[in-house]
Amino acid sequence: xxxxxxxxxxxxxxxxxxxxxxxxxxxxxxxxxxxxxxxxxxxxxxxxxxxxxxxxxxxxxxxxxxxxxxxxxxxxxxxxxxxxxxxxxxxxxxxxxxxxxxxxxxxxxxxxxxxxxxxxxxxxxxxxxxxxxxxxxxxxxxxxxxxxxxxxxxxxxxxxxxxxxxxxxxxxxxx
Numbered sequence: 001x002x003x004x005x006x007x008x009x010x011x012x013x014x015x016x017x018x019x020x021x022x023x024x025x026x027x028x029x030x031x032x033x034x035x036x037x038x039x040x041x042x043x044x045x046x047x048x049x050x051x052x053x054x055x056x057x058x059x060x061x062x063x064x065x066x067x068x069x070x071x072x073x074x075x076x077x078x079x080x081x082x083x084x085x086x087x088x089x090x091x092x093x094x095x096x097x098x099x100x101x102x103x104x105x106x107x108x109x110x111x112x113x114x115x116x117x118x119x120x121x122x123x124x125x126x127x128x129x130x131x132x133x134x135x136x137x138x139x140x141x142x143x144x145x146x147x148x149x150x151x152x153x154x155x156x157x158x159x160x161x162x163x164x165x166x167x168x169x170x171x172x173x174x175x
Contacts, residue, residue: 001053002074003053003056003057003060003061003070004061006027006053006054006057007020007023007024007027007057007058007061008023009023009061011071012138012142013064013067013068013071013137013138013139013141013142013153014135014138014139014142015061015067017062020058020061020062021062024054024058027050027054028051028054031047031050031051031054032047032051033047033048033051035047036048064131064134064135064138065131065134065157065160068134068138068153068157069157071150072150072153072154072157075147075150077150077151077154079154079157088158088159088162090159091126091159091162091163091166094119094122094123094126094166095166097115097119098116098119098166098169098170101115101116101119102116102169102170102173105173106173113174116170116173116174117174119166119170120167120170120171120174123163123166123167123170124167126163127160127163127164127167130156130159130160130163131160133156134153134156134157134160137149137152137153137156138153141153
């Protein structure tokens with residue numbers, strides 16, 4: 001089941017969050033299991049399945065990153081998990097500096113903590129920039145339906161996923 005079809009929404013990367021939420025509540029009332037408690041088992045099972053699709057679909061469609069990944073998968077693009085060895089070339093220098101600071105901290109150099117905090121903020125800013133880029137590309141795709149734009153989105157998502165992993169790694173070390 002396609003989530004966009006299930007919600008009765010146009011297949012777009014940019015969605016009106018309030019419209020999505022409104023449809024979620026409408027469909028929640030329609031498929032709520034309590035409404036089917038005294039119905040035949042087949043109807044109850046269909047309602048349970050619809051309710052599961054509804055919840056999964058809402059979780060995916062309300063998050064712009066998950067929505068973009070979903071559309072890419074639907075269009076046949078591989079959006080596998082970012083592997084640590086697949087460093088986006090534009091991040092090589094930052095990753096090298098981060099690894100040096102992590103190594104220093106792990107060997108007891110508390111002065112490296114400031115470098116890590118600085119790197120953390122830099123990565124958060126990079127993630128925000130990737131999110132802005134995704135928004136712009138999403139709007140371009142919605143207007144053009146051009147698969148080349150989806151390829152660009154895939155690249156930004158891969159870079160964003162790598163940055164997210166860096167943020168998580170730094171936060172773990174700073175904790």
